Amino acid sequence: MPIDVHQLDDGAWISVDDTREVNVGDLWWLARQDCCPCEMADFLAEGFVEVGVDPPAIEARIAGQCIACGASGVTSWLAVGRVIDGEFHAVAPESVHVPRRRTRLAGPE
Amino acid sequence: MPSKVEGWKDEVYGEEVREHLFEFAEKGWEAIPEDEHDAWFERFKWWGLYHQRNGQESYFMMRIGTPNGVLEPGQLKIVGEIADEYARGPVDNPEFGGAYCDWTTRQSIQLHWIRIEDVPDIFEKLEANGLSTIQACGDSWRNIVGCPVAGKDKHEHVDAWPIAEELHEEFKGNEAYENMPRKWKVSVTGCDEGCGQGDINDLAFEPAEKEIDGEETMGFNVRVGGGLSRKEPRFARDIDVFCTPEDAPKVSAGMSALFRDHGDRDDRFNARIKFLVDEWGTEKIRETLQEEYIDYELPTAGEDLREDYTYNAGRQDEHGDHIGVHEQPDGNYYVGLDVLVGRMGAEDTLELAALADEYGSGEVRLTQRQNVIVTDVPEDDLDAFLDEPLLEEYSPDPHPFMRGSIACTGTEFCSLSIVETKNRQVRYARWLKDNVALPDGIEDFHVHLSGCTASCAQPQIADISLRGMKTRKDGEPVEAFDIGLGGGLGEDPHFADWIAMRVAADEVPGYIQNVLAAYEAESADEESFREFIAARGPVHAQHEDDVVPLRRRGRYGRPADARPRRRHPDLGRRLIREHLRVRSDRRRYGVG
Known part of the structure; x- marks a missing residue:
């Protein structure tokens, strides 16, 4: 079943199946990230610049700032939630997340 | 590939949204299909309705556009009646009660807690009295701003009020300009104080004189591509065009058509015309305007009046804010x-x-x-x-702290905001008034508090700029602010330099107190705050990310008998080091 994902209100929201699900303003713990030199970035989400689906995960690239070192940047793809049985389940931003470069490419494996 | 929003706009946008809006109003909130909420909320913006943040489902902010901020006789009463009857939330705001109006930084009006079922009645009442919400939000001509006393000002070079009215009539509801790549903000001002804030608009007409056919002609120079949002602030750039008041609609039509046709519809983050001006440069903008959109020879720019600007100009002699x-x-x-x-x-x-x-x-x-x-x-x-x-x-x-306070909507209603704003700035202003003495002669001191990088409170053009952030205290996330200093407009506009980042909200008043103590102790006679910061502040950043952070050590210990203000040698960064700092164990001020 297709999942409709997009950003809204100048990147303030991620909408999943036309419901606003993930908002800016949360602090995300990010490990193995490339936005700043911190081993663990304490990353304030200021805007969602790209959103995508890698079933069942809903992913986004987030613009923001590490409040530990002050560096600004855009994360690699980060799972912000999953759709299971048609229902969106958000991840907990306060747990540790590992952004990744997208590995699932357009071509068949 | 055009953005999702462009797809929704292609299906329904502009005037025709009203018909759907009224249909939903008649059937009730539940009639808006859940899987179409996002599309309809985006379209409703064109008619001035902005869905409030999550947790406030079915309630809208309604914006009423009042060109040049003019409410004709009888109109304010109507606005007050509508607020009283329709803009009541489920609980009272602790500072402002149950129903209120917000006067905005673009001379518009915002009401909250509006139900879609009430929209037709509100529109009927507004429109019967010459008011409207048309194009108050969305991707189109927004409310036209200018000197708020146009036509009633002794400092006037050209009476710009008839022009603002003409542009409002011409471009509101005009099908040719109803669907732009992004918002389109226009300022037209004829006074010599600079209070139209043209420098931060997409298109600005500012007063100028030019000799045409042997006669001194009063009119406007044209600037394009200003704006503050997204950590990408730009001042509008001079495109070397003079236009007479009569030609202002033609130039407006040409510029907005140029933006309509050449603005980026694929990436909304790159859509504002400031980015097109970055990419093309002012010469290409002018050339394209002349060749493709204007059917007469555009005169080159005339002599402007910018050296006379007093509004938010960082001077102490006049303040020009109309209070x-x-x-x-x-x-x-x-x-x-x-x-x-x-x-x-x-x-x-x-x-x-x-x-x-x-x-x-x-x-x-x-x-x-x-x-x-x-x-x-x-x-x-x-x-x-x-x-x-x-x-x-x-x-x-x-009091200057009251006079100088501006705040955006904030997390109370706005999805974009990261922090609480209006009530917080009320608390800040009161605390500063009660606890901080301003140096003699300071009547203007601007503190602009914005909840996020969208910059609706115009933080970059304030003496003290506050931009919503988060930080941690004792491991817990708390609201915080990036603090900038020394921004303003005037002849030589300057964006604030971001000096301290992620200061916890309850420590911000103390920070401001320290800054002002340093100013009082170290500034020269007649030196304005902005001059003081410019003379001693960090290297002016070209981009906001190029912040030169302050060292944080030792609380500034202001002597009991404050030193008299004195003329000083160049103190360089010493002042920054010695005075504008915040202790790691900063004391709480209890006004977060």
Whole structure:
């Protein structure tokens, strides 16, 4: 079943199946990230610049700032939630997340 | 590939949204299909409706566009009545009560807690009285701003009010310009104080003179591509075009068509015309305007009046914000009243409308500093007007911290915001007023508090710029602010330098106190705060990310007998090191 994902209100929201699900303003713990030199970035989400689906995960690239070192940047793809049985389940931003470069490419494996 | 929003706009946008809006209103909130919420909420913006943040489902912010901030006689009463009847939330705001109006930095009006079912009745009442929400939000011509006393100002070079009215009539509801790649903000001002804030608009007409066919002609120079949002602030750039008042609609049409046709519809983050000006440069903008959109020879720019600008110009001699009592050219007076953070209760709004009727012509105007102006008060009635009890709350002679406070909507209603704003700035202003002495002679001191990088409170052009952030205290996330210093407009506009990042909200007033103590102790006679910061601050960043952070050590210990202000040698960064710092164990001020 297709999942409709997009950003809204100048990147303030991620909408999943036309419901606003993930908002800016949360602090995300990010490990193995490339936005700043911190081993663990304490990353304030200021805007969602790209959103995508890698079933069942809903992913986004987030613009923001590490409040530990002050560096600004855009994360690699980060799972912000999953759709299971048609229902969106958000991840907990306060747990540790590992952004990744997208590995699932357009071509068949 | 066009963005998702462009797809929705292709299906339904502009005037036709109204028909759907009314259909939903008749059937009720539940009639909006859940899987179409996002599309409809985006489209409703064109008619001035912005869905409030999550947790406030079915409630909208409604924006009423009042060109140049002019509310003609009788209109403020209507706004107050609508606020009283329709803009009531489930609980009272602790500072402002149950129903209120927000006067915005673009001379518009915002009401909250509006239900879609009430929209047709509200529209009927507004439109019967010459008001409208048309294109108040969305990707189109927004409310046209300018000098709030256009036509009633002794400092006027050209009366820009008829031009603002003409542009409003021409471009609101005009099918050719109803679907732009992004918002389109226009300023037209003819006064010599710079209060139209053209420098931060997409398209700005600012007063100028030029000799044409042997005659000195008064008109406007044209600037393009200003804006503050997204950590990408730009001042509007001079495209070397002069236009007469008569030609302003032609140039407006040409520029907005150029943006409509060449703006980026694939990436909304890159869509504003400031980015097109970055990419093309002003020469190509002018050339394209001339060749593709204008059917007469555009004159080159005339002589501007920017050296006379006093509004938010970082000078101490005049402040130009229209607060106080000012004589009009016709011998009557206008009285500018301070509205702290631009929010006024519905009852007070109705009272103000009654006073404007009683003492003036009934006209009320809104400023870009979120304040109100009652015009056309005869000299004989001035004293009685100034004695009215309402003016104790909305003063024509406010304390500088009250006068200088601006705040956006914030997390109370806005999805974009990261922090609480209006109530917080009220608390800040009161605390600063009670606890911080400003150096002698300082009547203007601007503190602009914005909840996020969208910059609706215009933080980059304030003495103290506050931009919402988060930080941690004892491991817990708390609201915080990035703090910038020394921004402003005037002849030589300058964006604030971001000096301290992620200062916890409860420590911000103490930070401001330290900054002002340093200013008092170290500034030269007649040196304005902005000059003081410019002379000693960090290297001016070209981009906001190029911040030079302060060292944080030792709390500034201001001597009990503060030193007299004195002329100084170049103190360089010593002042920054010695005075503008915040201890790691900063004391709490209890006003977060």
